[in-house]
Amino acid sequence: MPTFSTKSQPVKPVNQQPSMSTSYRIPKSDLQRLIELLRCDGYTVVGPKVEDDAIVYAEIGHIDELPKGFRNSQDPGKYRVEQTGHKNLFEFNVGPHSWKQFLFPPRAMVASGTREANRWTFETPPEQQPKFAFLGVRSCELAAIAIQDRIFLQGSYVDPIYKARRESALIIAINCTVAASTCFCTSMKTGPKCRIGYDLALTELEDGFVIQSETERGRSLLTTLKPDEAIDKDLEEARILEQRAVEQISKQLDTTNIRDLLLGNLEHPRWDEVSTRCLSCTNCTMVCPTCFCSSVSEVVDLTGDSVHRQREWDSCFNLDFSYTANGIVRNDRRSRYRQWLTHKLASWYDQFDSSGCVGCGRCITWCPVGIDLTEEVAAIRQPPSSNRMLPVIALPNATCVLTKETKE
Amino acid sequence: MNTLNSEEQAVIAKPRLAVFKFASCDGCQLQLLSCEDELLSLADSLEIVHFLEATSRIESGPYDIALVEGSITTYADRKRIHEVRHQSKFLITIGACATAGGIQALKNWGDRNDFLRCVYAHPEYIETLATSTAIADHIPVDFELRGCPINRFQLLEVLRAVLAGRKPRTPSHSVCLDCKRRGSVCIAVSKDEACLGPITQSGCGAICPAFNRGCYGCFGPASQPNCDSLADWYLRGRISAPKLVPLLRNFNSNAADFRTCGDRVDPSSDQGVCE
Structure with a gap:
């Protein structure tokens, strides 16, 4: 416990109208x-x-x-x-x-519609x-x-x-x-x-x-x-x-020139490495206090006479999230993780004039496989050639039994 | 995917629905009967002409929509499924048995004759295949609805979609997203529980983690699951291979992603067989 000054001080009188500048x-x-x-x-x-x-x-x-x-x-x-x-x-x-x-x-109904005698009525x-x-x-x-x-x-x-x-x-x-x-x-x-x-x-x-x-x-x-x-x-x-x-506080994220660093390293080999660990499970985006993506869908009853438009939390880690008329835009984990990290730490500046990260650490704690975005950024700061020198995630004893190569 | 086009729909006044059962427990068919509130409007939209779970009065094909439950485990069923396919315009497989071989696909890792000797007094009367496999391993399937059992709301969504000629909305993302939407605390992170949520497809509403049990993977692999990474992380922590392998080899043991990962974690085992 910290020690405090024991010097006695007079108690100040009760203030009837507290001011905003005073503690x-x-x-x-x-x-x-x-x-x-x-x-x-x-x-x-x-x-x-x-x-x-x-x-x-x-x-x-x-x-x-x-x-x-x-x-x-x-x-x-x-x-x-x-x-x-x-x-x-x-x-x-x-x-x-x-x-x-x-x-x-996480879920909100944004509109509803009902059909009676072939006339639709919509309401918020x-x-x-x-x-x-x-x-x-x-x-x-x-x-x-x-x-x-x-x-x-x-x-x-x-x-x-x-x-x-x-x-x-x-x-x-x-x-x-x-x-x-x-x-x-x-x-x-x-x-x-x-x-x-x-x-x-x-x-x-x-x-x-x-x-x-x-x-x-x-x-x-x-x-x-x-x-x-x-x-x-x-x-x-x-x-x-x-x-x-x-x-x-021991963890650090070096934000020096971070926007250009990330956007200038879109082909860095570290993206391949992290994609072997990333589960694309959406947990980081769900616990992130700034991630704001959602999807809107219509829920119709069997008769087709009643429809609810529902908004739900969604995530850039979902395959369907980048589904367009021409197919899925980000069709592998590498591109989805890269999208998330570069948006959060780089293109967010272009979009909202600030970083999208507040340093709360939730995405690190609640990643089911412990991916730490500060480590990922630090690795991308290393030039690709020397990146190979970075310590490889130590394989545990338990996985020594995994002798069969089954990668697709 | 195939859907009934508008021309086909115009011709069909009331589409004829048939339900077929192969090797299974009937739990998925029961989900159709569990649609209590919606059954009447379902009966308004469809004519249920072949559903032995509900009535012994059955009509012959052809059928507009077929729901197929169960896996292929016998020579007779391997033949019968082709007949069902011939009779059905839009064929939907329902449940883990029909879409991945079900819990009975555990036989794929054992010896058929050993099982027969253990269970039956006269194994010579039993004619069974060495494996339990998904319907799609034998015939083309128009839509696969996952789950052990299936979620009846998803079943209604699929039927609504087929009737409307649109693509069914059955998300392929992980269970984790549903856990977070309902505010559940991640038990893999907070309690070191072995949970298959990050690699399992949504559909159940993330029930088990909300009751402090790890996900059993009832809805099979999510889209592009990274099973190896999750398995390695668990093995590196407090979860042993003898605990992890049975988790992967469960209701969806023969789903390709779970099967490959389970075999990698347990190299002593014979490889699962997929016909």
């Missing part, structure tokens, strides 16, 4: 008051919760449902949570879920408008939401489903105080400190939270909580904890 301090029990306030205000509070041996995002009714005492360990293709008995509620990192599933739902079903309060949004996730905002809200085509959910959503961010081995937000300049894009931001101290507001909605909630202004000791404790997260 405050609330006891941990005030988080329950905050949850209740939000619920009374019609919000569905969604936050981290332990389910199925993972920290997922689900509806939270009480502070006791938060993952108190839990830590996570993450490696390529491996995720574990463990109850360690500490008293903190947020001492872990991003898990299998992201806020994407609430703002950009009224979107049920859940009002979400997201509790425990990490800095990389704020960056991801900002990226999806650009995709769904800016430009000529505004997505009404995303827009309705996003505009009513309230965001309570949490500054990371630990990092997983798969985190690389410092490389992508998206964290770990939350800077913009939240209503309220928390840093969890040993016995309370430092809290700040960035919006009028956040400030008004803070007013109701009547917090004390944070004293220097609190701010110093928060700073040390936030610095601990920075120091724990």
